[in-house]
Amino acid sequence: MRILMINPNTSEGITQRLANAARATMSADTVLETATASYGVPYISTRTEAIIGGMAALEILAERHMEFDAAIIAAFGDPGLGAARELFDIPVVGLAETGMLTACMLGGKFAVVTFAAALGPWYNECVAWHGLEARCAGVHMLNGSFSSIDDVQEEKSEQLIKLCNSVVADGGADTIVLAGAPLAGLAELVRDRVSVPLVDCAQAAIGQAETLARLRPASASAGSFRRPAAKPSKGLSTALAARIAHKTTLPHSS
Amino acid sequence: MRILMINPNTSEGITQRLANAARATMSADTVLETATASYGVPYISTRTEAIIGGMAALEILAERHMEFDAAIIAAFGDPGLGAARELFDIPVVGLAETGMLTACMLGGKFAVVTFAAALGPWYNECVAWHGLEARCAGVHMLNGSFSSIDDVQEEKSEQLIKLCNSVVADGGADTIVLAGAPLAGLAELVRDRVSVPLVDCAQAAIGQAETLARLRPASASAGSFRRPAAKPSKGLSTALAARIAHKTTLPHSS
Amino acid sequence: MRILMINPNTSEGITQRLANAARATMSADTVLETATASYGVPYISTRTEAIIGGMAALEILAERHMEFDAAIIAAFGDPGLGAARELFDIPVVGLAETGMLTACMLGGKFAVVTFAAALGPWYNECVAWHGLEARCAGVHMLNGSFSSIDDVQEEKSEQLIKLCNSVVADGGADTIVLAGAPLAGLAELVRDRVSVPLVDCAQAAIGQAETLARLRPASASAGSFRRPAAKPSKGLSTALAARIAHKTTLPHSS
Amino acid sequence: MRILMINPNTSEGITQRLANAARATMSADTVLETATASYGVPYISTRTEAIIGGMAALEILAERHMEFDAAIIAAFGDPGLGAARELFDIPVVGLAETGMLTACMLGGKFAVVTFAAALGPWYNECVAWHGLEARCAGVHMLNGSFSSIDDVQEEKSEQLIKLCNSVVADGGADTIVLAGAPLAGLAELVRDRVSVPLVDCAQAAIGQAETLARLRPASASAGSFRRPAAKPSKGLSTALAARIAHKTTLPHSS
Amino acid sequence: MRILMINPNTSEGITQRLANAARATMSADTVLETATASYGVPYISTRTEAIIGGMAALEILAERHMEFDAAIIAAFGDPGLGAARELFDIPVVGLAETGMLTACMLGGKFAVVTFAAALGPWYNECVAWHGLEARCAGVHMLNGSFSSIDDVQEEKSEQLIKLCNSVVADGGADTIVLAGAPLAGLAELVRDRVSVPLVDCAQAAIGQAETLARLRPASASAGSFRRPAAKPSKGLSTALAARIAHKTTLPHSS
Amino acid sequence: MRILMINPNTSEGITQRLANAARATMSADTVLETATASYGVPYISTRTEAIIGGMAALEILAERHMEFDAAIIAAFGDPGLGAARELFDIPVVGLAETGMLTACMLGGKFAVVTFAAALGPWYNECVAWHGLEARCAGVHMLNGSFSSIDDVQEEKSEQLIKLCNSVVADGGADTIVLAGAPLAGLAELVRDRVSVPLVDCAQAAIGQAETLARLRPASASAGSFRRPAAKPSKGLSTALAARIAHKTTLPHSS
Known part of the structure; x- marks a missing residue:
């Protein structure tokens, strides 16, 4: 199973910490890769920064989602999570969500x-x-x-x-x-x-991402998280614009 | 009183409709200006598009907020409203918010x-x-x-x-x-x-923006909408980065 | 625009304070008149007094509503507000309601x-x-x-x-x-x-009353605030009984 | 045990129905008396009429509460109930309240x-x-x-x-x-x-009034239903004004 | 009227206290009997003990419900109350429920x-x-x-x-x-x-049990508290198994 | 990792179905064992049956919890779950809980x-x-x-x-x-x-049980799910009584 952990902040050091914690408890057959936002702030702490980080997370997912069985938006507050869940076909979870639901x-x-x-x-x-x-x-x-x-x-x-x-x-x-x-x-x-x-939260997230990937849930064609209809846009990253327009781009090639 | 109406969508025609409706009921001494997003989608209908539109609205506000007594984010759903309210000193309202509160x-x-x-x-x-x-x-x-x-x-x-x-x-x-x-x-x-x-909603929004501007509310130095502390960033628009960093930029010059 | 501010308490001094605050921020073309309850208590602070003040406010509105574009029940707690909203055709707002919704x-x-x-x-x-x-x-x-x-x-x-x-x-x-x-x-x-x-609250109320009056909302013929059907009564003030019975009285003549 | 059933409507026929239903299930040692509003409407169906009926109920209670162990405000909607509960020392219940709590x-x-x-x-x-x-x-x-x-x-x-x-x-x-x-x-x-x-509801009400009277609850000197401090008023019924002012009046003599 | 007070705890002393309190305020024509759980803990204070006490209460009710007009599950927390209400035809109330609703x-x-x-x-x-x-x-x-x-x-x-x-x-x-x-x-x-x-709570419970018994409510044949359909079981007490299976057992004979 | 799946119903066929579904998605290194209630009903559908099934689940856990890293109460409705969580040291989850939280x-x-x-x-x-x-x-x-x-x-x-x-x-x-x-x-x-x-739900449950076991959560010594203090009881199964009394019993020996 391949899981992508996205740090929507710009701190590579934090990305490393997250991955280390997740690797300590993940299943033997799970492959974890990471990605770090190329713009934004070192750590998200405000509503403004959550919009910025959410945008960054969506762009990363647009480029790389096809390579993975599930993805984690690895900032508490889950920037862009609802958007990611409606836009992509693989399960996407957030650090806050998985931490809280596991605690339940x-x-x-x-x-x-x-x-x-x-x-x-x-x-x-x-x-x-x-x-x-x-x-x-x-x-x-x-x-x-x-x-x-x-x-x-x-x-x-x-x-x-x-x-x-x-x-x-x-x-x-x-x-x-x-x-x-x-x-x-x-x-x-x-x-x-x-x-x-x-x-x-990192350990809860990896466990939940694995659980969801194993359930192999079908994509929603109805409900509030069905994939939105294709739409034109302007000024967005190539991969994100393509995903919104229902066009195919090659992974990593945008 | 000067009020900025921001259309976080890319449709100039909609901007015009909004302004016409607002002008029909606004006070005699109100000056209304408009701005339209330079990137994104023609009209926001999804969580993904709300993040994109929220980003666009914040960039416009970062550039122009100093010229106005209040601002309106003129898409139902109020993309970026919470972020705008914490980041800027003037009252900022949303189309959904003002429509619903007026209906109350x-x-x-x-x-x-x-x-x-x-x-x-x-x-x-x-x-x-x-x-x-x-x-x-x-x-x-x-x-x-x-x-x-x-x-x-x-x-x-x-x-x-x-x-x-x-x-x-x-x-x-x-x-x-x-x-x-x-x-x-x-x-x-x-x-x-x-x-x-x-x-x-456009008429509710202009009325509410006028009411708030007349109250001349002080800026919050406490509570959950106080302005966040200065923070470095990378890859953001000049005006938005400056606002986040508590640095001054000249209006319209970014 | 003509707005009636009703003080459902018996204190003329408070009526004056309310009007002064409202006049400081109201629109140039707004005419504000006031009315003070002729019976009840100097200031409402209990459930009992709210019933008394609500009754007084309804009687004042029954006599004078036809002269105005909107009215304000100017006591926090909004005595009689729901009743006034169902009984009269002009927008009626309360001090608490407008203060809280504006704060939102x-x-x-x-x-x-x-x-x-x-x-x-x-x-x-x-x-x-x-x-x-x-x-x-x-x-x-x-x-x-x-x-x-x-x-x-x-x-x-x-x-x-x-x-x-x-x-x-x-x-x-x-x-x-x-x-x-x-x-x-x-x-x-x-x-x-x-x-x-x-x-x-007085400044919020005048702003909201103006906004509502400018929207010129149609009267409800359905929903929980439609005007109740005509009904006989006994022992009520002439104007209030007439309004409840769907009979016409001349303004100020009851 | 003596219980007063107050009909805040003006229909004597309804008062009789209520009393008949209550008497069918009340305890052998309970004495039930009734009172009917002298002003208002035949039956309460609106917010406006609830204020009028609440006022009538308070005036009746002010005159007669001293003769009873408990009282019932016998209109669904419980007009004046909160006010009565804060203003008088005996338990007062409403038709809606007792019907709903009994159903629970x-x-x-x-x-x-x-x-x-x-x-x-x-x-x-x-x-x-x-x-x-x-x-x-x-x-x-x-x-x-x-x-x-x-x-x-x-x-x-x-x-x-x-x-x-x-x-x-x-x-x-x-x-x-x-x-x-x-x-x-x-x-x-x-x-x-x-x-x-x-x-x-009438049978639930009499049962609940009996239960409360038997518990002999002490009066509240704290909490949100403590009796309000004495206050002057003008234009109210003698008994109600006296009760609000913490003055004694003889029962039935107002 | 005959009322059964069930102590789902094993403490006879507490059963006596409960009965004494209830007898101090009950109606003259009420006969109160008591039953104490034969297994479990001296007083219920945990979720585990509530399951045990609920089981004990259901077994007692299965044996004796036919002799009474109403029953009280006399432990705060109301162990087994929902189950008892769906399984038996007489009104059954709990100590917590009646205490809280009376307080309302x-x-x-x-x-x-x-x-x-x-x-x-x-x-x-x-x-x-x-x-x-x-x-x-x-x-x-x-x-x-x-x-x-x-x-x-x-x-x-x-x-x-x-x-x-x-x-x-x-x-x-x-x-x-x-x-x-x-x-x-x-x-x-x-x-x-x-x-x-x-x-x-004991006094509230006896008052409420009397009130409900006097209302003589019909049994529910619909809704979430209708009696469940007959079902086989194994290993349960004779009376409880019979009640679940819709079979008749003689009172006290199991 | 060793996980116990408890069917609180008496149907062995259902136990087998549950285990088959869980085994289809569980991790390679997980060992799943099952247990079926020895008394009660074939399938739980009422509040009464949930008490019976909860009792059965607690007795099974009392006997076998020491052999496992986590346990599943495998009936939707989660009979006895709260009790199990407060009484035992290993993570215990329910079929309903894990199905719903995974769906979230x-x-x-x-x-x-x-x-x-x-x-x-x-x-x-x-x-x-x-x-x-x-x-x-x-x-x-x-x-x-x-x-x-x-x-x-x-x-x-x-x-x-x-x-x-x-x-x-x-x-x-x-x-x-x-x-x-x-x-x-x-x-x-x-x-x-x-x-x-x-x-x-069975697949969600096994995934969640694995995730929790890997987190190795410490036992609560505070909060509402801390283990209750030792208490005497009478008439309970040997293992359950011992667990409630904080006494040790050997697994499988009661």
């Missing part, structure tokens, strides 16, 4: 815990978009700045453990989703120091 | 009625994003294709009147929002043939 | 902030009646008594600023609706001292 | 079935006010006019049976609340002809 | 207050199952252990009073449901020391 | 489609228990009886395809969960004849 099977309510206050508004919109507010015990953020997005996991791990435990003690959370691509791989390092199960 | 003052529940089935999924997500599901009596679409987006209003007006009345007869709707930029100006032509009040 | 266009969630604990229960019911709970970050009240309802704004302004900022700091509110007719005009005086945009 | 103990979802389309909007608002939308499978009304409110029960009973059964067949309802004071006493006559349990 | 008639929102933290998760699920989350101001539990379930009421009464008052002071609760069979009878002892009305 | 990643709203009307009430409660009502486009059932539970899949497959397509055509569903253990394996046979993706 380990308890009643999950809390989302992340490393920076700036991420709150967009993460909250993401929970709502997924219709999971009834299962969510809040999005909780550390305050304060950090030195480097690549190393924020190490810098903040002690504070994150503390925040996780205080969120649980305040009531309402049965599990915790460690949110944000920079935190990939952290859950297994700190699992014994937090009072409820932790979900690593 | 004319009855309990509003129905959204539009001209093509393809618009349903994205319009439904828009209602949910605005937190207005408790006030919405459904999104209702005509089936069937149309000849030209520029003239769909004339082509479909009889069918739309019929659909409006049947939606009301089936129960639940106290008002109807005629949705989709191509329908701008229709409400006043058919108002006497529908059994509940109709809302013209 | 300046951010995601609004908090309601007011000057006395006694107002909480009724204001909360008002938010729910409007179906806006999904957008509301709570009704927040000052504790403690006040000297005079006419001057409570000046007496409490410092405490209100503090409460607004603490409500925002505690999280969840993107804007604040300054609630209660006695606070009309306060927003613009303190706008620079609160961390999110403030909405002045 | 006989199944999952209840449908509300009534005799005229005009009643729909106000009944729906009543369901929402009680926070029971999650338990309600809709408000269903007969179409068509009727000859006399006093005899509408007999005139429409066959149509009501048919509507009840079709509502259940269409799915979602486990019980049916026969709504509207004119239908008091009907449930037991037709119980064998409807496929789910029927609730007679 | 004394104010807007009720809080649930109980004596041990272990009860929280199951009680919260019970509130949700009843569709009463919109009326519930939270489930609040004492921390700390207790000496004996039979005497926990006396041991904890002072702490419970304190918790009730602090829950009200923190806002949102208009009434309090004292939850858990071991607290039966406490409400009337402490009613003057809590700032909002208290509901005794 | 293939579209916005899923419909549940099953083979008999009797299943509706319990399945609807299951959707609500999981907090997934916001994602569910209804539970849809075939009418009519069937010959044998073991062969109902073959008997009804044409009718089920038709129902699936009509549910989608009526709007609202993006995916379909084929619900009920007897339908295991059907999805891949009919996938090309239904207009939206189908989810096979």
Whole structure:
């Protein structure tokens, strides 16, 4: 099985972290490839940046979807996920979605815990978009700045453990989703120091992508995620314009 | 008062329709200018196209926001609205938002009625994003294709009147929002043939933009729509990158 | 355009404050007249008083609605609003409704902030009646008594600023609706001292009344706000009984 | 135990029907007295009439509450119920409330079935006010006019049976609340002809009033139904003004 | 009228407390009998124990339902209530259900207050199952252990009073449901020391069982609580298997 | 990895169907074992039967959980799932839960489609228990009886395809969960004849059990699914009583 993990941010270091975490738990026969956005911001934390990252993710998928059995949009907040799901035939999942849905099977309510206050508004919109507010015990953020997005996991791990435990003690959370691509791989390092199960989003994502690919779901020809009819456009990337127009392009050739 | 109406679609004809409808009801001292997206699709009907249109709207705002007291993102579905609201200091409203909120003052529940089935999924997500599901009596679409987006209003007006009345007869709707930029100006032509009040989104939008501009709201320095901190980026339009980085660019000069 | 602002309380001083605030932002061609309830309480703060004030507002509207293009029920809590909307042909809006819906266009969630604990229960019911709970970050009240309802704004302004900022700091509110007719005009005086945009309900109301009047919505002949069929009554004011019975009375002559 | 049943409509015939139905199931030691509104409309079917009826109910309670252990506001829609509950010390219940809550103990979802389309909007608002939308499978009304409110029960009973059964067949309802004071006493006559349990609101109301009176609940000195502080008023009935002002009046002497 | 009160726990002492509280307020002509589970745990506090207690309650009902006009499942959390309601013809109510619905008639929102933290998760699920989350101001539990379930009421009464008052002071609760069979009878002892009305669940339950029995509701032949079709089984108690198979067994003879 | 699939019904034939479907998509290194309830009914379709089946599932888990990395309660409706999750240390998932959560990643709203009307009430409660009502486009059932539970899949497959397509055509569903253990394996046979993706619950369950086992979540020591404190009981199976009492029993030896 071949899975594409797309980092809609521009940080190659984060792409590596995500892939490492996913590879630690994926099936023996899964081949994981990665792609990193060529434009945008180092890490998505706002609604504006989610639009930019969503655009980048769609362009990457337009170029490469034909080579894979499933794809992961590997930023919490799932930029472009709904668009990708309507536009392409392979299963596409998001980091937030798979983290939250996996957490749902380990308890009643999950809390989302992340490393920076700036991420709150967009993460909250993401929970709502997924219709999971009834299962969510809040999005909780550390305050304060950090030195480097690549190393924020190490810098903040002690504070994150503390925040996780205080969120649980305040009531309402049965599990915790460690949110944000920079935190990939952290859950297994700190699992014994937090009072409820932790979900690593990269590991949840690879497991879910595998599960969906094995189900071999047929494409929708009806419903709200059926592929839209062909449409002309102007000014878009060659591959994306072709996909929207229902024209064929060769993979990697655009 | 100066207001910018942004059409995030590429159809100049629709831009003109929108402006005409708005000018028919705006205040004597309001100056309305328009802008049309330079890339994307003729009319937005999918999640994918909403990301593209949202990007286009943000780029236009980045270039021109300083010249205006308020702005309107003039496509139903409000592409890029949340992003625009967090990124810029002037009030920015959307066609869907203003149509629906205005309808709220004319009855309990509003129905959204539009001209093509393809618009349903994205319009439904828009209602949910605005937190207005408790006030919405459904999104209702005509089936069937149309000849030209520029003239769909004339082509479909009889069918739309019929659909409006049947939606009301089936129960639940106290008002109807005629949705989709191509329908701008229709409400006043058919108002006497529908059994509940109709809302013209372009006219609602200009009224709301004027009201907000007159309130002169202070910018948020807190809350989920405070302006995000400065951030580097790569590969974005000059004006948008500058706005994200908290740098100044001259209007129209990017 | 002619707009009637009805104060369903008996305080003439509050009527004056409301009109002053509205006149500061209304359109050049708008004529604003006011009316004050001849019976009831100085300011409405309970469910009981809302029934009394609603009755008073309906009687005033029954006498004067024919002279105006739109009307405002100028008490937060909107006593009698639903009744007025079903009974009369002109657009009628409420102070709470217009304040909250206007706030919706300046951010995601609004908090309601007011000057006395006694107002909480009724204001909360008002938010729910409007179906806006999904957008509301709570009704927040000052504790403690006040000297005079006419001057409570000046007496409490410092405490209100503090409460607004603490409500925002505690999280969840993107804007604040300054609630209660006695606070009309306060927003613009303190706008620079609160961390999110403030909405002045009297100014929101006049803007919304103008917008609705310009849309010239047709009367509903269907839906839950269609005018009820004629009915006999006994013991009601002449004008109200006539309106309920679908009989004509001359304006001002009852 | 002494219970007061208040008909906020002006129809004495309906008052009698209500009392007869209640007396058929009340406890041996309960004394039931009735009161009928001296002004207003023959039967409440609109938001406007609910304000009028609520005012009438409050005035009756102000005069007579001291003589009783509990009171019933005997119109579906419960006009003035919230106000009565905050203003008086004895338990006060409504016909709609007790019908719906009793139905909750006989199944999952209840449908509300009534005799005229005009009643729909106000009944729906009543369901929402009680926070029971999650338990309600809709408000269903007969179409068509009727000859006399006093005899509408007999005139429409066959149509009501048919509507009840079709509502259940269409799915979602486990019980049916026969709504509207004119239908008091009907449930037991037709119980064998409807496929789910029927609730007679007058009988539910007397049972609930008895249960509450036996619990002897203390008055609230906190919470949103605590008695409001004393307040001056003008132009109100003597007894109501006295109650609002925390002054004593002799029962029946106003 | 004959009513069966079933304690699905194994504590005879609690059964006695429940019966004493109910007898203090029941009607003169009501005969109350009790039954205590022969297997399971001394008091139900978890989801696991609720399944065990639900099974025990169903077995008792299968043996004895024919002797009674109504039955009460007398553990907060209402184990087996939905099953009992679909399987038997007499009205069956639960302690939680009747406590909460009765509280609904004394104010807007009720809080649930109980004596041990272990009860929280199951009680919260019970509130949700009843569709009463919109009326519930939270489930609040004492921390700390207790000496004996039979005497926990006396041991904890002072702490419970304190918790009730602090829950009200923190806002949102208009009434309090004292939850858990071991607290039966406490409400009337402490009613003057809590700032909002208290509901005794055993007393609410007996009142509701009487009210339902007097309504003599017909059995449902449709809806989601119609009696299921006959079905074979293996390994169940004689009476329960017979009831599921639509076979007759003699009361008390299994 | 070792996974236990528990059929809480007594039909061995269904157990075999479930295992076959799961084995078709599980990972190469997964070992799947099965267990079938020794008492209860051939297939669970009511609330009563869900309690019985939940009891049976808990007893099986109490005996065998120590041998496995994860377990599946393999009946749609997930009898005993919440109890199992709080009582045992390994991940336990349900057929309904995993079918619905997997469907969430293939579209916005899923419909549940099953083979008999009797299943509706319990399945609807299951959707609500999981907090997934916001994602569910209804539970849809075939009418009519069937010959044998073991062969109902073959008997009804044409009718089920038709129902699936009509549910989608009526709007609202993006995916379909084929619900009920007897339908295991059907999805891949009919996938090309239904207009939206189908989810096979047995295949979703095995994928989710594998994903959770690979995450190796720590046990909760806090939150609503922490293991309850030790408690005495009487009359329960040896293994279940031991687990509740925090005592050790040897696997398979009870």
